[in-house]
Amino acid sequence: MAAAATSGSLRAMTVDQYVVAQRDRLLEELLAYLRIPSVSTDPGHATDVRAAAEFSAAALARLGFDAQIHDTPGHPVVVAHGPALPGAPRVLIYGHYDVQPVEPLELWDADPFEPTLSDTTITARGASDDKGQIYAHVKGVEALLAVHGALPVNLTFVIEGEEEIGSPNLSAFVAEHAERLAADVVVISDGAMVAPGIPTITYGLRGLTYVTVRVRAAGRDLHSGAYGGGVPNALDALARLLAGLKDEHGRVQVPGFYDDVSALSDAERAAMARVPFDEAAFRADAGVSATPGEAGYSLVERIWARPTLDVNGLSGGFQGEGAKTVIAAEAMAKVSCRLVPDQDPQDVFAKLRAHLQASATEGVSVEVRAEGLAPAAMTPLDAPSVAAARAALLQVWGREPVFARSGGSIPIVAEFQRLLGAEPLLIGFGQEDDRAHAPNERFAVHDYLQGVRVSAALLQALARPRAGAPQGP
């Protein structure tokens, strides 16, 4: 392999020494990656998106991987296979080379695609989400090859270009190539540690049921003078429907919503209570003066491990300046539930729809359409991959990792489980306040370089025979 062949002089180094020695180049390469404005949602950036795919593939080809760019109905998927090692574990590393739009541009301190690098921080769109994190894995592989000359596992990279638009083509792609992509473990670094310096294994993701609710009450918009007091009002009706979805204690009122919810064990609740979660920082970051939610659960439990319901959008009637005395014929809301094991997204959708339709007031029709359904995902805490990840993080960071759950959803994780039979292993290298999706997105230089080290250590740990019983949270 090319990289291995040229790294003979480095063979005496450790991965850590390699990273220290190569620091500037590792950063420069990432900056070059970040300069590509691969905004997947913008058709005007289609060429840039492909350029980022080519950059990704070239970086892996230089390490001796068989890297291919696969076209899809949307943006391409990069798949790169390392050398086959019969009998060794099969590891798939998933990430994405596309980025969020940059608007509002005026809130950036500098061009989002001309990265700025300080002693501590890389600032650019995609720095943390996800170019910086996936590139840490690429460079971890490079370090491992440089130091050891070969990889200890069968390794495949899947780097897609549509994560920021909901991965519309990835599931079909993975299904089509399931045999070639089959893996024991899928490693995903597209998230955050619970706090800076605290290595984190995310073993649970929430699922999602997302719906559009349309309420219709009249044949046309009506004048509130001539009709007010005598006709159903779509906006009144919608407000009443939405207000009825939760009680004043934050408990979802959809019948059967909690039926299949897997209860938190005492051990898990105790572990969550020990998570170094800074509520003051959480409030300051979100700009909230209170953290209301479901009664009977801590804030961490509520955002990581309890199902929720939120109205995500509302629209109807007159929305301009001033006054227009209209009674709107129709109104729309977006409503979503974050789900936990073992809620079935389709079942929750059916229950939510039935409840909304049954609750409609007189003269009002309610249509509920599913916009997104994703099951929750959990990594078994006794999985060998979890033990390996724990060992790798302990080795690099010098402290035991925290076992966290995430309130978010990554639908492809459940798909990897379903289609490839792979255990998901989520190890975020970034921080919650990296401003993913927001202006001035950033990634700490230290987090990037630690990511390189963790990636190398993880591949080695995954290759080791399982030793001793794994420890959960």
Add this chain to the structure above:
Amino acid sequence: MAAAATSGSLRAMTVDQYVVAQRDRLLEELLAYLRIPSVSTDPGHATDVRAAAEFSAAALARLGFDAQIHDTPGHPVVVAHGPALPGAPRVLIYGHYDVQPVEPLELWDADPFEPTLSDTTITARGASDDKGQIYAHVKGVEALLAVHGALPVNLTFVIEGEEEIGSPNLSAFVAEHAERLAADVVVISDGAMVAPGIPTITYGLRGLTYVTVRVRAAGRDLHSGAYGGGVPNALDALARLLAGLKDEHGRVQVPGFYDDVSALSDAERAAMARVPFDEAAFRADAGVSATPGEAGYSLVERIWARPTLDVNGLSGGFQGEGAKTVIAAEAMAKVSCRLVPDQDPQDVFAKLRAHLQASATEGVSVEVRAEGLAPAAMTPLDAPSVAAARAALLQVWGREPVFARSGGSIPIVAEFQRLLGAEPLLIGFGQEDDRAHAPNERFAVHDYLQGVRVSAALLQALARPRAGAPQGP
């Protein structure tokens, strides 16, 4: 006076005969008026708006009126005075020459400003609201002059160009010219009869308190995965606030809302029960399958004479296609109350604001801003002008008029009462289904010509000494 001087040959005719003889020209003149696209809300039509003012003034000048176009900070007001008749009643006829926008243009069967005339119907923007109705008065004056050679009252026309944008300058204009505009009666024909062929005197208008509600819950929009279950949601909070404004029986829950409501008398309720109100036609017109509203009141009572509360607009969060898992930092609603005597719009605003702010859920701030405040207006049923109107309508239509209230608000009516000491007299010549503000606005030819006759008869009736006790509903 010019018109009188040239109409000598018509002196032997009645007004009715005059209208029959002049039918085609009366229609042609109105069509010319309707061809002027005087859309007051569109700055691109400013020249057209002025042209409509000039048309209005010229039509009155031809009748010998002292017609002036008065500039305002917005569109001009046309004021035209007939000859002074010391000791005779002072009558002011108010109307507007501006029209609503025509969008959506594709729903019109023909150019909204190229009127189509069938045997029965004039179709054009402004046909009924209000060019057709105000021009009926102009032509009523012409007929009276033609037949009798002089007017029996001191008559002033005030025709404004900003009614469709809320008359922002009229109140100040009337206040400034109050001495010259002082009147005993203000006649307004900018509305509808209760049904075709049923002459109608509208003796009550509802008032209005219109507010914008802004809810803020967080410093920025938050991701529902990372924050859902742990932060206040502006949209959830808004829905809950709005749903709490009325109970399931349609009763407004704002404390003190009904305190000053003047109760309907048994006589008035009995009169309303006799109004030939076609509920099936009302439902079909509105496209509603039910007519819910405040329990304990008939549909007519609810839309004419009971205070209401409606949400008129909603906006917040993600409103596009598909799904975005955002927890919105803020949300907005438009809410309005139709008011009845003796509710004070400012008092209702204060009560509504206090209730909304007191009902805010944890971590949510609520701002409530008044967008429009107008008191209800009532014409005393024992007013001499009501007796005159009754006599005029009976004479022209051959049947007793119906006494109606209107659910709508015309803020300037209360201003005329306050500033000029004038009794308002609302006699709509149009129909509820004339499609005012909507595509294919129309005005029945018969309603237009009857309007001409009613205007002439009314001026004569107003000049007669009051005879006998007036009859209310």
